[in-house]
Amino acid sequence: MSETTAGGTPREVDAWRFTGSFLKNLLSSRIPDEPAYADIPWTPVSKPLSESKLALLSTAGLSMQGDPPFDMEKERQNPTWGDPSWRPLRSDATSETIEANHLHIDTGYILRDLNVALPVDRLRELVSEGVVGSMAETHYSTMGFQGNDTSELEQKSAPEIARSMQSEEVDLALLAPV
């Protein structure tokens, strides 16, 4: 594992700055002393950003209005379950055309400005300036809380998202857990 800091600043990000002690203890207790994985997947970047097609993914439980929303009722009934499905988001999505269903954050900010979690407007600006080659037709959302079982997310949703990105010839994917 390599760790560097942008701009030469030696400061390490404090992952627990906003969590409070209860959540810090809960979340940090899940982190193993040694890496829990065998290998990290790696695909080298093959072309400059200015020639690349970029897709965004958020774990904010976003869905287009009219599409089935992420299932919050089932999670309320079973607190250790989280909806493992995914939703496609149109590249022209805005706060007015999406829903945000996620019981672990205040989704009000996203409903006022989608760019706080899925910066489609900012990406569009970078494409128009030539900094980024193009924007995928589709962006993606999952719902970040997966409870005790991540198998459906890993074995069904993630491969489906990957295939959708491949079908649109996406070059790079920027993922943002919320």
Next chain:
Amino acid sequence: MIEAAGIPTVTLNMLWPYQKLVGMSRVAAIEHPFGRPYGDVGDAKLQREVLLAALEVFERARQPGHVEHLPFVWPDPPKQTKWHPAEPSPIIALLQKRRKG
């Protein structure tokens, strides 16, 4: 899974220590409150800077598991930064109930 399918990924992540749990290919660690990884409502300048900084990690990372700490500082102190839902999430409510129980 996306990376394994041939598409390079960067994960913009507040909980970057989870790298040890899940093994992310490239991490852009950010010290922002949950729900607003790219910046605050209406702050297009910060959203743009964070997006650009995360995209630059694609160009700098040379090996799997690369973690880069972005230099952004959230303007408000934690006590004045609201991110929690109006009601505790079901799992938090359950755990708090058990702890009191």
